[in-house]
Amino acid sequence: MKMFSISHKTAFVVDHCPYMAESCRQQVEFDMLTKNRPQGVIPLAPVSKSLWTCAVECSMEYCRILYDIYPTRKLVNFIVSDSEFHILNSWNQADQSTQELMAALAAVGPPNPHEDPECCSILHGLMAAVESLCKITEYQHEARTTLMDKADRVSNRGRIICITNAKSDTHVRMLEDYVQETIQEQNKLAISSDRLMQIQQCELVLIHTYPFGEETLVSDRPKKEISPVLTSEVHSVRAGRHLASKLNILVQQHFDLASTTITNIPMKEEQHANTSANYDVELLHHRDAHMEFIKSGDLHPAGSTSRDSGLKETVTLKWCTPRTNSVELHFCTGAYRISPVDVNSRPSSCLTNFLLNGRSVLLEQPRKSGSKVISHMLSSHGGEIFLHVLNCTRSTLEDPPSISEGCGGRVTDYRITDFGEFMRENRLTPFPDVQGSEVAGKVPLERAKRQLERHTRYWPMIISQTTIFNMQAVVPLASLIVKESLTEEDVLTCQKTIYNLVDMERKNDPLPISTVGTRGKGPKRDEQYRIMWNELETLVRTHMGSSERHQRVLDCVLACRSKPPEEEDRKKRGRKREDREDKGEKNGKDSESERSWQESERLKAALERDREELAEAEVIKDSPDSPEPLNKKPRLEVEDVQPAEKAKGPVSLLTMWTNRINTANSRKHQEFAGRVNSVNNKAELYQHLKDENGMDPHENGKAMR
Amino acid sequence: MPTVVLMDVSLSMTRPVQLDGTEEFQRKNLAVHGLTMLFEHMATNYRLEFTALVAFSSLWELMVPFTRDYNTLQEALNNLEDYDKTCLEPALQGVSNIVQQEWGSTCPCQVVLVTDGSLGIGRGSLRHSLSTIKHRSEDKKFPLPFPFPAKLYIMCIANAEELQNSDTLDNLEQLLSLNGGEGQIFTVEGPLCLKNVQSLFGKLIDQAYTPFHAVLRCGNLSSDVQVFPRPEPVIMDEEVDPAPRTILTDLEIVGFIEIGDISSPPVLSRHLVLPIAVNKDVDEMGTGTTDETEEENSANQMAGKSPNFCVLLHGSLKVEGMVALVQLGPEWYGMLYSQADSKKKSNLMMSLFEPGPEPLPWLGKVSQLGPTSDAKENPYGEDDSKSPFPLQPKSKRSYAQNVTVWIKPSGLQTDVQKILRNARKLPEKTQTFYKELNRLRKAALAFGFWDLLKGVADLLERECTLLPDTAHPDAAFQLSHAAQQLKLASTGDSQYAAFDHNITPMLTDFSGSGSSDRDRM
16 A cells, blocks of 8 residues: 555646547437437438547546545646647646546647647657656655655656557657656756656556557557666557547556446336336446455356446446445445446436435345355445445454453443433534644644543442432533533532532432442431532532632532531431431331331232343342332331331231332432422421421421422 | 464474483474463463364364364364374465355464474475475465465474574575565474473464553543454555554543444454453563463452443443544544444444544544534534534535536437437526536537537527427527527637636517517527
């Protein structure tokens, strides 16, 4: 894979001398008879292309295929030669398009048959071509500048394709010698120039073209070495379609192309819209797309010869009707741009339009054995069609250990959804390449990395490791604090979030603290808030250095954490109350009720297992060994009401039922918020406080609100 | 990268080795000892590698087809019998066939040839094969270079001194150069003994079978991982950039992209990314020690229970249908995604793109990809209905822009027919008529095909005379106007034959009476 191989630069030299105005003597009927033509009209005389027209349209076709398959880095310099040379474009990438060349060719026009043949020569063009090959291209320049002291690794090679009408073999030799001499001269000049490079290797392809029906005066000659720098080959071909197929073969040879014929393409008939016939379309692409065939010797499956393009071989692949969807990630070992051989034929344009509309087609390889193998896929990306090579052999990665068997595989409460959200926020998008952006440290990809760094400064991986990310109330702050810079409004939102948390704490709202891995009830309510505040502080602290406003958010967190005295006071009282509750729970009768509840729960669990094969973890939660469900409070309340009844005898059905419902609910997070808002429960809670400490109108009033 | 062990079981392998005072060994025993060590290493540190065992003498035999079951390999190794002389060429051909049958011709392989360095005499010897290499017919080509990318490791159960007495090393080196220089020859240093053979195979293990460990990072989240198979160095352009590129051991995620947007990209290779628990002690002890297997296992069990970033990443990539773009080195990228096999097991997989700043044309330059939050508007739309991908190329391809090609007469005829069809439906089809006419005009001017312009002008004039009485009067006007313009263009007069000039419809007004105009015709 050499970037600066011979095919980096191609100089086309087309003869524009008077004799090229001669007819190629192949007539084209353009006045075709149609069905609704009135009778008795004599068709107009057919037209005939000149040698020039043939040469130009074939070289344009060469360029079309080249530009389709190599939109960049393979450059053409088009030169026309008569009494002087006309250079139609430059090596600049911006000049590399058929439209550009067509416009320039139109300006040149056909050769003037009345010009003095003595003044005209192809030599002017050949000289210009050699000069042009010495000129440095954008890519060579760029590579030389980046390689600095190793700039000599950048080579300068090129090819000259000359379409002319030579007089004899001797004339051909004269042309070769002339090119050789010019290279030597130009190379001398190039030594002392920055914008010129010495030609290290040049391939001269001389194409002698002559009218149909004439005898050729020039013989074909395969590639031969004229000098260490120059090789030359001679092709003698009749104008018209012979020249076209010759150039088609050459473009394949010069740019390592190969041909694939897509067969069995179902296409609606124009006349019979409800039937479809099968068509074939031939495509050209880099030959690496056939690597598997070349290596395995499967290149010549039965009946794989091109019909009339004059090519030696084409690989036939069959259109496969079960189409693929775009969200499937195929294992694809190569993707190569294509160019249809017959670009504006109806089957070709049907296929290309189908693909350009965003659909993909899988292609099947007809095997000798008769087995079906899907080996390729045609798909367009942004208006360019690619032939994807799919891997169709056994994978060495088959049957790998599942990710659940490896490190971290036994952990079940990963924050998968949250990380999915994180990935969406960190999706990439293209930015225009602005000069000088690197200096400013604003390379988009670097910014993307920095964003990832900011977003992950505090990112617990599992649900049970975090409280704040399980709280809807923290979301506004959590999503803002990771930003590179905050606006005043952002700071305000963060502060509001913090105040809201303070409010929640005052109201003693329960928190989604995880109790996984802890025994007993889990932390107390004020302990829960302490954990939450700690976590929030950790999160905000990791960003405090980002800006002054980030610091202000941290200040706010720190300020709100330190409780006002009355709050502290209340806390203490709250703790006493909870102590009492703890004692209550150790009550023997209480545990008795627990046990009977557990039994019924076990029965239910067994039933459930049968019914829907619940995850094991779910069931284990209910066993005595497992930690208590997080939300104990509501149940405690219920129990507080019950003792009188309990003392009377065995647990009532109602108690068991309520307990069961409470436990079931407390296992689900969604239920959580609903229960928090349940006014009755809260009233009960504060009633209890009141009994113990007398009236506290301020707090109670708030709670009742 | 599957391995084929090609074991020499010719009679010369049974030559005894002089050892001081200990029991007598054959070279074969030493070779088996070395291979045992290799298999043990692979079973613990490289257990996803598929390995096949081929024994050869004048014939070859596939003893164990590709497997990850190293016990089977070991058993077969222990039960090898002794045969006649060494004929390497058919054995290499056999290896070539076995690999292609199993893995096709794109999968890179490693061939470990174990021999004593006596490569036969006369016909069938390596020397003979190499001397006739240039006089082969197509169907009897020397098996090297293999059709698949291959590394050839030649393990000589002989020391360099004894090999110097023959041309063995020259022949083996020639073999390597036939394989494109991919591989290495190892010889025993010092006298032949178990210890030195161990160090011989130790070198092979270091060279070819050390697991690739890396750290996968996403901002501050990270995980220690093993990348399997080991990513091999890549050479992009042997001329401009001849140094092979290797991937970094620090794999940094740079962002995320939807599967639909990355759209089945071509990749150089695929690798499993397996999270590992790094045991510091094992690291310091180096590889090749096998006593710690049990400890490692219990360590692995512990590791299973502590959260790992790879598992989180894998889960979310799978659920969201996204890939993570990962930087492998300077201007080298790859992607991480969830890959499920048929048995509903899934895994974190990494594919390597071709090195370079722009591996996928439809993503553009990777360095120009940035966070969506930097964009003025969310390029994915507020409801995720849009996507900034694929990137549109600067110029359209020929098949997307209605080019004119007249190489086949049918191409020209179709274009003329299109003009005629529209000409008959004037004035309704005025716009299309002129569009097609201008397309033909442009192409004819570029190709210097002025005769065609005249011809089509004649054609239009004739159409004009054939217009039925019911035709709209405008039709005649437009036809003769178009014909006249084409004729002018065909003179090459710069005023009329300019490429960028377009023939515009004649401005007519038939709101009033058009009959007088018609009489004038």
